[in-house]
Amino acid sequence: MNQLFQFLLRQRNFLLFFVLELISLWSVFKYNDYQRTLYFNTTNQWVASLLAQKQEVQNYYQLREINRDLATENAQLRHEVFRLKAQKAPDLKLPYYINEAVLNRYQPVACKVIDLTTQQSQNYLTIDKGTKDGLHPGMAVISSTGVVGKILSCTENLSMVISILHINNTVSAKLKSSGELGYVKWAGWQPEVAEMMDVSKYKKVVKGDTVVTSDYNAVFPPNVPIGIVAKLGLKKDGNFHDIKIMLLTHFSTLQYVYVIKNRLAWQQAKLEQSKPKPE
């Protein structure tokens, strides 16, 4: 205490200086109109910018929840899109009618990717929903940009998805502009590039065309984008185009996917099973 007092005594000139300057400054900002408004405006600005920064940080920590909500909302919107696309009257002269059950057959469910591989020749994803949420093996999985794969197996809460980056997984596809049919198959090494097979060399194919899922597809809804035609060539056997496509799904940054529940899948399967077996 004594030492503190002595210290204060030694610094008395500085203390006096400090006090006098403080009084002067206080008076400057208190009684002068210009300086007073300046003080208020500046401090308000600082406070506002501080609060804005705090808001930004808060937003950042809310991103996870926001992402989840957006994915759910997207799933709903996708359902709407499938419905509207199916509803759009095709260019037919015949009277055509589509029933409500067919209209509503595709129901997307947003799922989070828990695990995925892209480096092997047979790649799989694990997602965080299972039979409890109505998922079954064979359902289509798409991302916000393109196809992902289909469900291979489900547990109660998780599912395993066989990616289109799998050398044995093929997707029935068509070229968007010409409607040429074929199928898409992964070549087994670059996770961005796949091949489209079975397009006859006499058909016209242009670079930059979009490859989408075909209408005759048991798994995927029609017209889901798969990739963009990036490179054209001729197969060694000379009968087909050699088409390399850039996949639209970025597997390395995939976070949310949509599983497409097909409500009429069991009916379709039943019908197809009832085909007479060839003698």
Next chain:
Amino acid sequence: MGSSSTFRWILTVIFTLFIQVLFLRDLTIAYFAFCFLYVWPLIKAPIDTPPAYLMLGAFVLGWVVDVFYNTHGMHAFASVLMASLRSPIFRLLTPANGYDERSSVSLQEMRPLWFFSYLFLMLFCHHSVLFLLEASDLELVGISILRAFSSCLLGILVFGILELFNLNK
């Protein structure tokens, strides 16, 4: 400092304050050079004046000028700052043989080079702080410094003339 010199100092204070608030208040050269005569007593105060007294004096002086100039606190702030910088400036400008036998600041006792650099440093500290505080605007820093500098030159001129009168005495 003796009682007679204290008395003289107080007389100087009253005189300069009077001149300042009655005549120099409205005087300006092209809105760039202002004369602040009231700092004269602070500059002329005996070298051995205790800094605390000087600062208190500067505060009161500045406060009175503020009241008349309607610039609450600004002159007080600048004057107290100048008073507190006086002893560092003394230390900075120590003449070869120290301050021992000389107790007053004047052209008579100090060499002109010492006196004018002392005057310049003191006035510039005071004026730049004053004008910057008055403007309180980063965009006006250039103009404020320019004003401080020209006022400083005017101050040196005026105080130099005053000093010359002192010389003849």
